[in-house]
Amino acid sequence: MPEMIQMASGDYSYVFSDPSLPLVVDIGSGNGLFLFQMAKKVKDSNFLGLEMNKKLVSRCRNGVLLSKLKNLHFISTNATSSFGPIVSSYPGKLVLATIQCPNPDFNKGIYRWKMVQRTLVEAIIDLLAIKGKVFLQSDVEAVTIEMREQFITYGKGKVVIDVEDGEEWMEENPFGVRTDWELHTIARGNPMYRTMLRKIG
Numbered sequence: 001m002p003e004m005i006q007m008a009s010g011d012y013s014y015v016f017s018d019p020s021l022p023l024v025v026d027i028g029s030g031n032g033l034f035l036f037q038m039a040k041k042v043k044d045s046n047f048l049g050l051e052m053n054k055k056l057v058s059r060c061r062n063g064v065l066l067s068k069l070k071n072l073h074f075i076s077t078n079a080t081s082s083f084g085p086i087v088s089s090y091p092g093k094l095v096l097a098t099i100q101c102p103n104p105d106f107n108k109g110i111y112r113w114k115m116v117q118r119t120l121v122e123a124i125i126d127l128l129a130i131k132g133k134v135f136l137q138s139d140v141e142a143v144t145i146e147m148r149e150q151f152i153t154y155g156k157g158k159v160v161i162d163v164e165d166g167e168e169w170m171e172e173n174p175f176g177v178r179t180d181w182e183l184h185t186i187a188r189g190n191p192m193y194r195t196m197l198r199k200i201g
Contacts, residue, residue, distance in 0.1 A: 012046075012090055017070035021046045022095040022129075025087060027079045027120075028052075028102055030180065032060035037177045039072035046092070049074040050083065084123040093129040099147060100137050101181040116147045121154040128199045133162065135174070137194040139185040144169075144193040151197050162198040170194040 012019035029049030
């Protein structure tokens with residue numbers, strides 16, 4: 001809770017050496033592999049992982065300390081309810097939000113990830129900079145379709161699909177950095193279903 005208050009109060013100098021840099025938020029950051037590689041690769045941005053699993057977040061934070069990265073941080077939280085308070089006070093611009101390989105709920109008629117709800121979508125779109133992007137991917141096609149539809153439905157007319165004309169899915173990972181599950185899926189010879197959304201206004 002103290003950290004939540006600190007983030008909501010805008011004291012990002014507590015975790016980032018330069019809190020004016022563009023911000024990338026990975027929702028459901030898991031073991032943090034994606035963000036660790038991104039933070040090393042892209043020095044002129046800050047990276048924030050939001051993850052419900054406290055043990056994973058603790059390991060990630062220890063990794064940040066060992067790596068001495070000053071542009072990476074992790075918070076244990078439920079992004080559905082906390083994304084707005086955490087990100088709204090960030091001094092720089094939110095330029096990218098990612099939701100990757102969420103766990104589908106196979107008990108529902110359509111595989112839905114409980115976290116991708118209207119409140120989260122609206123918070124992301126409200127805070128995303130103009131021309132900012134949302135990257136969605138899963139190895140389950142129905143999951144990516146459902147996430148994409150949630151953003152189109154609740155995006156207040158401010159988002160468009162940013163994929164090559166005539167293509168439903170992005171063939172390659174646009175960052176050159178893959179999550180653990182993405183690597184596992186590709187190693188088995190299975191496809192990933194990726195899409196990018198862009199804020200237009």
